Amino acid sequence: MDWTWYLFGFDGRINRAKYWLAGLIIVCWMIFMAAIVVALGARSFGFSVNDIFKAVDPDTYRTLSRADLPLALAKLIGTPLFAWVFAATSVKRLHDRDKSAWWALPFFVLPGLINQFMDRIGNDYLGFMLALISFVLATWGGIELLFFRGSRKTNRFGADPLYVSPAGKPGWDQQGELEMSPQKAGPPPRWRVKPEA
Numbered sequence: 001m002d003w004t005w006y007l008f009g010f011d012g013r014i015n016r017a018k019y020w021l022a023g024l025i026i027v028c029w030m031i032f033m034a035a036i037v038v039a040l041g042a043r044s045f046g047f048s049v050n051d052i053f054k055a056v057d058p059d060t061y062r063t064l065s066r067a068d069l070p071l072a073l074a075k076l077i078g079t080p081l082f083a084w085v086f087a088a089t090s091v092k093r094l095h096d097r098d099k100s101a102w103w104a105l106p107f108f109v110l111p112g113l114i115n116q117f118m119d120r121i122g123n124d125y126l127g128f129m130l131a132l133i134s135f136v137l138a139t140w141g142g143i144e145l146l147f148f149r150g151s152r153k154t155n156r157f158g159a160d161p162l163y164v165s166p167a168g169k170p171g172w173d174q175q176g177e178l179e180m181s182p183q184k185a186g187p188p189p190r191w192r193v194k195p196e197a
Contacts, residue, residue, distance in 0.1 A: 007085050013096040014089060015150055015161045022089035026082050033078050040070040051079040095157035096150030107141025110134070 006014070007022065014022075064072055090108065091101040111134040121127040152160055 006089075008088055010088050010091045010101065011157075012092055013150060013155075013158045013161050014092040015096060016093075016146065018161070019089055019093045019145060022085060026085055029082065030078070033074050037070050037074045051075050090145060093145045095155075096161065097144060097148060098151040098155040098157070103141075106137050107144070108138070111138040
C-alpha cells in the first residue's frame with residue numbers, strides 16, 4: 001500500500017476498513033506524542049477540535065511559559081498533522097460513498113464551528129436547536145463514513161477498492177485485456193477485447 005497517498009492524498013477511494021485503520025493510526029500518533037510531552041515534563045496533555053482554532057490564535061502564544069513550551073510545540077506540530085490525515089482519509093471515504101469532498105462541510109466543519117461558538121449564544125432555545133443540528137449532522141456523517149458500504153461499481157472517483165478480478169488481481173487491467181487484431185487485406189487494424197476476457 002502507498003502510505004503517502006493513503007494518509008496524505010485527497011484523490012481516489014478507500015473502504016471502511018482503511019478508514020477505521022486511519023483512525024487507529026491517528027490515535028496511536030496522539031498517544032505517542034502525549035508520551036513524549038509527558039516525558040518532557042508537561043502535567044497534562046490532550047488533543048481536541050479547539051486546538052485547531054488555538055493554533056492560529058495569537059493570544060495562545062502570548063501567555064506561554066517555559067514549562068508550557070513542549071506542550072505548545074507538540075500541539076503546533078500534531079494538530080495540523082492529525083487534521084490533514086483525518087481530512088484526507090475522510091475525503092477518500094466520501095469518494096467511496098460517491099459523494100464529493102464538499103460533504104465534509106456539513107459532516108465535520110459545521111458541527112465543529114457550532115460547538116466552538118456555542119458558549120457565545122445567549123438564547124437557550126437557539127442554543128438547543130444549534131446543538132441538536134450539530135449532533136444530527138455529526139452523527140449522520142459518522143454513520144455514513146464508518147458503517148455504510150461504498151458504491152459497488154466504478155464511480156466518478158475511481159474503481160471499487162474491494163473489487164478483485166477473477167484472476168485474483170485487484171481492479172481491471174485494461175491494457176492487459178486488449179489486443180491488436182492481425183492485419184488482413186481490407187480495412188486497417190483495430191483494437192478489440194480479447195475473446196477469452
